[in-house]
Amino acid sequence: MGRKLRNYLINSRMQLRIAAEYLFITLLSAFLAGVMVYVTVWPVMRSYVPFALLHQIQAQIVTRLIAYSGVLIVFITISCIVLTHRIAGPLYNMERKLEKLLEGESAELIHLRNGDEMKTLADKLNALILKVRDKLP
Numbered sequence: 001m002g003r004k005l006r007n008y009l010i011n012s013r014m015q016l017r018i019a020a021e022y023l024f025i026t027l028l029s030a031f032l033a034g035v036m037v038y039v040t041v042w043p044v045m046r047s048y049v050p051f052a053l054l055h056q057i058q059a060q061i062v063t064r065l066i067a068y069s070g071v072l073i074v075f076i077t078i079s080c081i082v083l084t085h086r087i088a089g090p091l092y093n094m095e096r097k098l099e100k101l102l103e104g105e106s107a108e109l110i111h112l113r114n115g116d117e118m119k120t121l122a123d124k125l126n127a128l129i130l131k132v133r134d135k136l137p
Contacts, residue, residue: 019080
């Protein structure tokens with residue numbers, strides 16, 4: 001059984017913001033590339049393709065662009081959520097441990113999953129946790 005979406009959205013504000021930014025950049029790049037192709041190819045097509053056929057070609061291009069854009073939007077959004085989960089999960093874990101330390105409680109060491117980012121930071125925080133543990137009564 002797979003994970004639920006809410007399990008991947010640990011810090012939904014950050015993860016969705018990053019997904020939106022990547023989505024915007026990708027769609028803007030795709031749009032600009034499309035404009036470049038249109039500006040380059042369309043004048044040549046107008047001189048060789050009959051006018052009635054041009055409208056048919058244009059309708060097919062627009063339909064396919066809309067369909068492919070929909071697939072692209074879904075793919076990029078899901079990819080960004082999954083990829084940012086590898087950062088948001090460790091950050092959430094580290095924040096919880098630091099909150100315990102700030103409250104004067106003993107915190108468990110930080111354990112990250114395979115594929116998680118921030119291992120160097122987790123190691124340094126684990127060293128801090130061990131030092132604080134030694135000083136707690």
